[in-house]
Amino acid sequence: MPAADDAPVLLRGADRAAFAVAFAARLRRAGLRAGLTETDDLVRALQASPPTSRSTLYWTARVASVRRHGDLAVFDRVFASVFDDTPPLPLSRAAVPPKRHDDTVHVTVPGTGGETTAGGEGLPWATLPAAVAAEEPSDDGLGLPELRPSALAALAGTPFEELDQRQTEALGAALRDALTRWPHRRGRRHRAGPAGRRVALRPTIARARRTGWEAITVVRERPVPRPRRVVMLCDVSESMRAQAAAYMQLMRAFTTVAGAEVFAFATRLTRLTVPLRHTSPREAVNQAGAAVDDRFGGTRIAANVSALLDSHHGNTVRGGVVIVASDGWDSDPPEAMTAAMARLRRRAYQIIWLNPRAGAPGWAPKVGGMAAALPFCDLLLPAATFADLTAAADHLRISTTGRRGRA
Incomplete structure (x- = not known):
């Protein structure tokens, strides 16, 4: 029986962090909530239990990435699109063919719509994606840029008469998101709090019953703030x-x-x-x-x-x-x-x-x-x-x- 260290390990020699980040990004594009916490859990899980088979890798990624039962179908679809109909994964570092300086080791990943990405856009398991030159501008049509927060910040200083209806609505939505603080006033109700100035009689007397009616523990209370109109x-x-x-x-x-x-x-x-x-x-x-x-x-x-x-x-x-x-x-x-x-x-x-x-x-x-x-x-x-x-x-x-x- 081979030793535990000699057992074949899937993705041996691969960059776990790059694999986890790329896989989590594909999950997010499919609609699953895979943030920094899920990505970190996947990296730690791969480090604690290196997968020895495709099934082991599936359950490791599923436990680390899925938080809700409704996301299982999305995860299965993304996992199948990544690992179905792909070249066999290397089980050890020795199985990886020698790489020249101009080579890029990437596994092509089928897209969600049936298309296959190539040219260095697969999951970066062994190396980082190759640098791609910027696309040449074309005069086929006008491209409308997405209105990002930086663009909204630039429009925030523009006078109102120079804004169109779409820009005004976008800035209005940003204004509602920025309105997080609201004035408060002191209410008539009180609640227990260590920084309160008034002594709460009922909780203090209740605790004094346990100490021979000696008020050793004094409970204080403070007013409950209410939103100001x-x-x-x-x-x-x-x-x-x-x-x-x-x-x-x-x-x-x-x-x-x-x-x-x-x-x-x-x-x-x-x-x-x-x-x-x-x-x-x-x-x-x-x-x-x-x-x-x-x-x-x-x-x-x-x-x-x-x-x-x-x-x-x-x-x-x-x-x-x-x-x-x-x-x-x-x-x-x-x-x-x-x-x-x-x-x-x-x-x-x-x-x-x-x-x-x-x-x-x-x-x-x-x-x-x-x-x-x-x-x-x-x-x-x-x-x-x-x-x-x-x-x-x-x-x-x-x-x-x-x-x-x-x-």
């Missing part, structure tokens, strides 16, 4: 035509991520919370645009702020963060703006004003409505690009630590 008012008048589509994406991000209340206004106030909750981004924006029948007209900021406070939605402002997106052009007198913002200041926790012209060089809040509203705002932020909107969304987490100084 956010209300956004967006100006959709004629002076904000270029920014209206982008601000719709911001309002939809607030609505879908944390259930904020959003309103649009020109000459009157329109609630857009329900239309913007639609699962389709384009349909949500279309329904919101159809609901606002006075857009691209005049502006009455003070009247609409007062209408919000007087309506049954006025309680949503109480203790919340109010975001006003407008350039400050108002047909109402500055005295009306002062009175409306004073009422809003007494009811809201924090007021953030987004102005698309605030980032321009030499800009100053000299417009009557903007100058009257500025003393009641905690923050005045520029909002001319998607990068500005992302930065404005990041300022929401300031509400968790306390009110900022006024701008």
Whole structure:
């Protein structure tokens, strides 16, 4: 009986890590979740138990790569496409023919669609794939590049008026993904925590029963944080035509991520919370645009702020963060703006004003409505690009630590 060290081992002398990475990549392309953890498990399994047959290799790879029963069919299909109808694998290093410097040892792997890849694109079991020269550009047709995160980052600094509908929707989706932090406030409920300042009486007394009613172990509790309500008012008048589509994406991000209340206004106030909750981004924006029948007209900021406070939605402002997106052009007198913002200041926790012209060089809040509203705002932020909107969304987490100084 041959010794254990003399037993024929499949893939002897092969690069286990390269094999595991290439095999996991093929599994991912077929739809199976094979990440870094599964790849590392496969490498360690091949090191701990070198396969001596195709069946042993199958079970080793299956145990290391498959986590769900529904993925077994995908794994069997990929494994069969890799190892069926291929040249015999070397059982030992001595069985490998001598390789010249210009040779490349690769096993051709049939593709999932029945095609066979060749030319150094198989699984790199013994050597790395050969370097392939870049494909010559052809004039047969226009190739549309995939919009990658780097391209989105480049578009984030582009003014809104230079973006088309597809780019605006892509940046809106990236804005929703980036909106991961939300302001919180202290709730009325409490839970046990070692950093709490208040003593939890019931748990402390319960533990004191075990020690002769001596409170040796003191249990502390702290308030449970609750999400703070956010209300956004967006100006959709004629002076904000270029920014209206982008601000719709911001309002939809607030609505879908944390259930904020959003309103649009020109000459009157329109609630857009329900239309913007639609699962389709384009349909949500279309329904919101159809609901606002006075857009691209005049502006009455003070009247609409007062209408919000007087309506049954006025309680949503109480203790919340109010975001006003407008350039400050108002047909109402500055005295009306002062009175409306004073009422809003007494009811809201924090007021953030987004102005698309605030980032321009030499800009100053000299417009009557903007100058009257500025003393009641905690923050005045520029909002001319998607990068500005992302930065404005990041300022929401300031509400968790306390009110900022006024701008």
